[in-house]
Amino acid sequence: MGFNIAQKIISSHLVSGEMVKGKEIGLKIDQTLTQDATGTMAYLQFEAMGVARVKTERSVAYIDHNTLQTGFENADDHRFIGSVAKKHGIWFSRPGNGICHQVHLERFGKPGKTLIGSDSHTPTAGGLGMLAIGAGGLDAAVAMGGGAYYITMPEVLKINLSGKLSDWVSAKDVILYILKKLSVKGGVGKILEYGGEGIKSLSVPERATITNMGAELGATTSVFPADDITLEFLKAQGRAEDFVELLADNDAVYDGQLDIELGELIPLAACPHSPDNVKSLSEIGEIKIDQVCIGSCTNSSYRDLMIVSKVLKGKTVHPDVDLSIAPGSKQVFNMLAANGALADLIGAGARILESTCGPCIGMGQSPGSRGVSLRTFNRNFEGRSGTKDAQVYLLSPEIAVVSALTGKLTDPRTLGTMPVIEQPKAFLHNDNMVTSPADESLAASLEIQRGPNIKPFPINSPLPDDIKACVVLKVGDNITTDHIAPAGAKVLPLRSNIPAISEFCFTPCDPLFPERAKQAKSGLIIGGTNYGQGSSREHAALCPLYLGIKAIICVSFARIHRQNLINNGIIPLVFKNAADYEKIEQGVSLELNGIKQAIKENLPIFINNPESGEKYELLCELSERGRKILLAGGLLNSVKS
Ligand code: MIC
Numbered sequence: 001m002g003f004n005i006a007q008k009i010i011s012s013h014l015v016s017g018e019m020v021k022g023k024e025i026g027l028k029i030d031q032t033l034t035q036d037a038t039g040t041m042a043y044l045q046f047e048a049m050g051v052a053r054v055k056t057e058r059s060v061a062y063i064d065h066n067t068l069q070t071g072f073e074n075a076d077d078h079r080f081i082g083s084v085a086k087k088h089g090i091w092f093s094r095p096g097n098g099i100c101h102q103v104h105l106e107r108f109g110k111p112g113k114t115l116i117g118s119d120s121h122t123p124t125a126g127g128l129g130m131l132a133i134g135a136g137g138l139d140a141a142v143a144m145g146g147g148a149y150y151i152t153m154p155e156v157l158k159i160n161l162s163g164k165l166s167d168w169v170s171a172k173d174v175i176l177y178i179l180k181k182l183s184v185k186g187g188v189g190k191i192l193e194y195g196g197e198g199i200k201s202l203s204v205p206e207r208a209t210i211t212n213m214g215a216e217l218g219a220t221t222s223v224f225p226a227d228d229i230t231l232e233f234l235k236a237q238g239r240a241e242d243f244v245e246l247l248a249d250n251d252a253v254y255d256g257q258l259d260i261e262l263g264e265l266i267p268l269a270a271c272p273h274s275p276d277n278v279k280s281l282s283e284i285g286e287i288k289i290d291q292v293c294i295g296s297c298t299n300s301s302y303r304d305l306m307i308v309s310k311v312l313k314g315k316t317v318h319p320d321v322d323l324s325i326a327p328g329s330k331q332v333f334n335m336l337a338a339n340g341a342l343a344d345l346i347g348a349g350a351r352i353l354e355s356t357c358g359p360c361i362g363m364g365q366s367p368g369s370r371g372v373s374l375r376t377f378n379r380n381f382e383g384r385s386g387t388k389d390a391q392v393y394l395l396s397p398e399i400a401v402v403s404a405l406t407g408k409l410t411d412p413r414t415l416g417t418m419p420v421i422e423q424p425k426a427f428l429h430n431d432n433m434v435t436s437p438a439d440e441s442l443a444a445s446l447e448i449q450r451g452p453n454i455k456p457f458p459i460n461s462p463l464p465d466d467i468k469a470c471v472v473l474k475v476g477d478n479i480t481t482d483h484i485a486p487a488g489a490k491v492l493p494l495r496s497n498i499p500a501i502s503e504f505c506f507t508p509c510d511p512l513f514p515e516r517a518k519q520a521k522s523g524l525i526i527g528g529t530n531y532g533q534g535s536s537r538e539h540a541a542l543c544p545l546y547l548g549i550k551a552i553i554c555v556s557f558a559r560i561h562r563q564n565l566i567n568n569g570i571i572p573l574v575f576k577n578a579a580d581y582e583k584i585e586q587g588v589s590l591e592l593n594g595i596k597q598a599i600k601e602n603l604p605i606f607i608n609n610p611e612s613g614e615k616y617e618l619l620c621e622l623s624e625r626g627r628k629i630l631l632a633g634g635l636l637n638s639v640k641s
């Protein structure tokens with residue numbers, strides 16, 4: 001029996017466990033990436049581990065999220081990360097060099113290798129044939145220190161593409177179609193592996209748009225083969241030597257298959273407020289729009305922005321629309337400048353932003369009240385844009401640009417023949433904004449530069465025998481990390497300061513939560529299904545920890561967030577009977593007696609309500625390793641002991 005691509009990469013990196021679905025496996029990690037919003041914590045944790053130099057083949061620290069410098073905080077964090085990188089053997093991609101996933105795809109990713117990134121869209125590099133997984137900062141820190149990364153062996157779902165996309169339908173429509181079919185929970189516990197004749201017509205950046213948004217399916221990761229198309233891309237990046245062919249065996253076996261005829265797809269959009277709320281443009285109608293934002297790690301490649309510039313050339317953005325464009329990387333930006341496309345964008349009235357995440361993470365361009373914003377991004381959770389009542393639609397650059405001209409949601413197929421954008425034979429590559437680490441002999445003498453906003457992070461204590469705690473919050477299904485630890489220009493500068501950022505914890509759901517949790521001292525949170533979906537931000541565990549949360553009890557968890565909870569010693573519990581969710585009210589006091597022993601010996605777990613006498617059975621599925629981490633009060637304690 002042959003191997004699929006996922007199994008090939010996993011088997012060549014397996015350091016513990018067996019490739020049996022549902023069992024824990026440990027993987028050797030070749031590369032890591034961090035970005036600045038999760039990076040400061042990750043590097044503080046790396047420092048706490050006491051490892052002098054990273055043990056990976058390549059680790060890169062990107063500055064791309066917190067680049068709006070309205071005070072000293074972000075700039076201080078950049079300096080801190082730069083100094084850690086220099087000392088500890090990490091390449092440092094300076095602000096202005098681009099969004100981590102776009103730059104990593106262009107300059108550093110390698111087929112057949114493993115990559116852990118402290119950002120949930122790390123699977124973007126799957127477009128190159130890497131096994132690239134998003135994780136919390138602490139997991140990234142451990143990987144930098146040479147530790148394995150542990151996952152539950154996922155199912156591998158084959159996405160079999162046939163045919164060819166029609167004019168004005170693009171990679172974004174492929175992934176939106178899959179989101180519509182599978183939902184934001186549909187990828188949980190799965191790797192999506194792409195194959196079939198249809199992939200031959202998709203360039204690496206187009207493939208990367210698709211693997212990028214696999215994160216929105218909750219998938220462990222997504223991967224394309226490394227084939228002739230991959231080689232062409234790497235050659236054009238001046239990196240042909242990084243190519244290895246990686247194809248699924250003819251007799252490879254999959255756990256399921258989804259067939260998609262590319263020619264049958266039409267332009268789609270994800271409606272407010274979820275990436276899987278996908279509809280066709282005719283279903284939505286020609287709604288009037290206020291804003292268009294083009295960019296993000298999903299859709300800001302050379303190909304995407306060239307289409308946009310061709311459509312805008314010689315035209316003017318609709319008077320009621322505000323159009324902003326952020327090229328994904330310095331490479332893309334530079335090429336648009338060199339070939340004149342940038343002049344077409346500027347000439348049409350686009351507001352050109354620097355090569356960063358920008359509006360995608362609420363760092364500027366928040367829409368006006370009730371504003372309708374069309375974005376080529378990957379997340380449209382309520383409030384993420386910085387405007388609570390904004391209506392954000394996720395869609396392709398093709399739909400975005402034509403709508404920016406008409407002032408209403410418009411089907412790009414009305415534009416006639418689509419311009420052909422050839423992939424350049426040679427991309428303009430110049431890594432002058434990537435600082436290499438200091439020589440090992442000099443490293444010890446280098447000082448780390450710490451600003452006053454960098455505060456110590458909370459570390460849990462070992463699991464107690466019994467927990468008495470109050471249900472300080474009850475929330476519903478699909479709670480995102482943007483609810484738990486919101487982003488945006490006001491909050492992001494506090495990412496290195498857990499006491500300060502904790503004041504925003506859960507405030508999109510309940511502004512009084514931080515105060516109530518602090519008063520209770522020992523708290524529980526009750527949630528529905530897919531609790532913690534979205535980002536990899538560890539702050540969604542660190543802030544609750546700081547506020548005294550001992551356990552989260554819900555119907556189901558999203559993968560990265562659950563791991564972040566375990567890594568910080570917060571117990572992730574699920575209801576044995578989902579119906580018990582209804583029975584627990586906010587405000588009641590509950591008891592988890594003998595919890596330490598139950599976790600240690602894998603015994604049934606019950607939570608009691610001493611007042612009513614009711615009790616509910618809970619589950620906490622853990623590997624041997626997970627058990628140790630939780631008992632120790634988190635990964636750092638466990639690594640130290
Ligand atoms: C996001 O898209 O939500 C982010 C910001 O990139 C996060 C990371 C973070 O919160 O810093 C992610 O996707 O993991």
Ligand code: SF4
Nearest residue numbers: 121296297357360361
């Ligand atoms: Fe940045 Fe947005 Fe991509 Fe997150 S999803 S890495 S915020 S561009």
